[in-house]
Amino acid sequence: MTQSLTIALAQQNFLVGDIAGNAELIVKMAREAQSKGAELIVFSELALTGYPPEDLLLRPSLQTRIEAALNGIKAASAEIAIAVGYPWREQGRLYNCAGFFADGEMLGQYAKQHLPNYQVFDEERYFAAGDQACVIDWRGTRIALTVCEDIWHEGPVAQSAELGAELVLNLNASPFHMGKQPERMGLLSNHAQNHNLSLLYVNQVGGQDELVFDGASFAVAANGEAVLQMPAYEEALGLVTFADGTLTAATDSVVAHNDELASLYQALVLGVRDYVNKNRFKGVILGLSGGIDSALTLAIAADALGAERVKAVMMPFAYTSDMSKEDAAEQAKRMGVNYQSISIEAMYREFMAGLATEFDGLPVDTTEENLQSRCRGVLLMAISNKTGYMVLTTGNKSEMAVGYATLYGDMAGGYGALKDVYKTKVFALAEYRNTIEAVIPQRVIDRPPSAELAPDQVDEDSLPAYPVLDAILERYIERDMSAEAIISAGFLRDDVMRVLRLVDVNEYKRRQAPIGVRVTQRGFGRDRRYPVTNGWKAGV
């Protein structure tokens, strides 16, 4: 007799730490899936806590809260089976578990075997590793549980296959970075073909501090083909049917990541939206300079929150060009955001007056540039404090890398949309956004970048051209190449040594930078843990 099982893949946006709230969402989605004909619903890794819960996992009352939440899930499983991820303590050790609940009971519990402890991941700080597969025979189908990283290794799927699994559930919390989706797809396709089994890849969606989870859950049949692809960057419920060893989709597939720039842009939008909303800010405020970084940030903010929740402030000084003032006003008008202009001339003048004795006889240097930037930071923070709008910073990864930013000035704020986006990519994203609707005045994209902190200043006076700078940075930061290796790859020694030195000596600034969306394989956050006090010199 042919067994047929309808399964829902639940791609949800959980709030880290809100165990009771997440449990409610799980039960609600289970009911919804049941109403659509599903007999089993699969959630993502650590769905009960959200991912990553970080040191909340060390709180002794975690287990009490998880037990309470699982009681609710067990009860709900009388109506529909539920596979869900949560932390579980047993004999003094904490495990990253996936549980299978049906008919009001727990039928199986799997402990994750491969704990990532690299890049942004610290799972060995919290968890002990499991050492065996978990295959459940339910309504005539042999279903295996696995968790995230397990699928990047041979063991857990092979173990499951040995125990006769026909269908492998893989519960994920897999953050987005550019180019990741084809990797995931290839991995699961290989597992399917190697072991002649079907796999469901369920990922959470949403922003959590520096991480963005793209969702993009999918299902792979035993022949290695993806039969269902769910959307990226939004909550979704997908349905598949597993009958007689064959997996078929029962809902429509979409193209999850249609092109790199579109996907990247959506990741930035989601990161900003979730940070602002989950932290309950009324909206965001940002300094609009007439330059491309703030222009793109404004577009992202308005797309994330709606124009009515975004305030833009132009804060001109003696070096601000008319072009900048015109373009800032023009963009704000095109996007329909609140716009005002507040000059920093008077504050700057009073600071310099107060400092006259201290600065007497000393030459003008970057101090005066930083002071302009800090007057702007103070203004934005004052409006933020008074209104409950969070300051969004506008700095990009190239600037964060070489320290081309002012602490407590343009670095003042709660979140950075472009923190992990190189300047060359900022240009590409601005062009991309304008293909949908020309919200950024073309002149902002075409003019040479300038911080406008000194007369006739342009960035390339003090830095290599951005295509060169970004190429050097990417090799040093993301590929860990040494100075000599980068020089051998065809870059000028002077450029390389200067850029690497700037990266090294500016760690102190990055340490105090706001969180920002991570979109590469090495962002400036949990990902890259460099000492500030550091005697390493660029070389071999």
Add this chain to the structure above:
Amino acid sequence: MTQSLTIALAQQNFLVGDIAGNAELIVKMAREAQSKGAELIVFSELALTGYPPEDLLLRPSLQTRIEAALNGIKAASAEIAIAVGYPWREQGRLYNCAGFFADGEMLGQYAKQHLPNYQVFDEERYFAAGDQACVIDWRGTRIALTVCEDIWHEGPVAQSAELGAELVLNLNASPFHMGKQPERMGLLSNHAQNHNLSLLYVNQVGGQDELVFDGASFAVAANGEAVLQMPAYEEALGLVTFADGTLTAATDSVVAHNDELASLYQALVLGVRDYVNKNRFKGVILGLSGGIDSALTLAIAADALGAERVKAVMMPFAYTSDMSKEDAAEQAKRMGVNYQSISIEAMYREFMAGLATEFDGLPVDTTEENLQSRCRGVLLMAISNKTGYMVLTTGNKSEMAVGYATLYGDMAGGYGALKDVYKTKVFALAEYRNTIEAVIPQRVIDRPPSAELAPDQVDEDSLPAYPVLDAILERYIERDMSAEAIISAGFLRDDVMRVLRLVDVNEYKRRQAPIGVRVTQRGFGRDRRYPVTNGWKAGV
């Protein structure tokens, strides 16, 4: 025949990342030890890289640099045997090793078996664990190598004993926290008595970002008694003689940690000194408010760097009392530091004028208080940028915990001396410092703490009394007690719920706070990794 071996314990202050420089220091100290009659010198864990090297360990050229450094050490070992710690890559895995070099050769290499991956430690991010002891028979003595954490477990010493070790070298990078030295001593004494062997505990000394290593190396004889205690908080070379199974000191012992406050004070001084000097700042500047936090910070700074490298700035506003102005000037005079006063009235007025439209009709709130604080931050940073003096922040752990501090205001700066010191301890340290010499005017210690950001404001208007606040904080932060557990311990429900909520919602501020000296078992740094976006609510 009686074998006799003279061994030096080298307690050095290494610079993280400066492999060539650290190797030079090792060779220099080896020569010095030899000139004092030593035949073997023992250095600390990862002495070649300094500890903790963090993600420098991921750089591919690490191995090349280590090999070059070890060549120099091998050569030097022709004259005196050297035991030293370094990272070593083998078959694609990195190990935290201790090597024993003598007669120009490596005679043995041990890989650390217990890798700490908790609190501030991330060793599983970098290292694979070793699985066997390493006992070297050298000049008739059986010497075992162990590394740091190994000694906190039974295995490695027991394995070494089984292989016949008489003398165990334990290479450490053990950061200070209050009350740690008796724990270390007890552990080693137990090992000695359980296995009838002698142990040498060699620790590095010095500050590295948030960590302070206290040194305080010591030697324990087979009867469990400490025969040598070396000083804390300074470089030192100790000598012991091992003859016929008996360990005796060949240099004088000191009292390493004579009392808790003295030890804590010295830890703070060393943390500040090393951060400033290793990062090559000319000196430090700080805002002297007339309050106790800045008073104690000034004392620490002057003790760390000398009065001539310290600048104090009083930045009065309408709410600054005459008492504050008088006491600040008086303390600066007593300590002989550069002192000036710059009013923030004019800058504050201009900011409010610029914000008049935005603020029209809105009530006065903490925005205006933050603005005062930020005017001060901008002034200090301007002087810092112009002079190369780093801004030292003055906030304490109680304030950092509840967010009683202004981002980009009093939180602006490079390093915080009191970041991990509760307010009640700040008072105790101020009293302690004054017992040596009355540098802090007594009135600063006696007056009720006030931020002086509003008329007649005192801290206890908006916070519980500090002894209560600190007791709640210590239970929540350092002991992970839940709200209900703290209430059960005898605190008012309202106080507890309010304080815990403040701790939770102010994570975003701490994330952008400067680094500061860690002196407890849970500082606000690498030690406590909480999400900013966090739905966890205080309760059970």
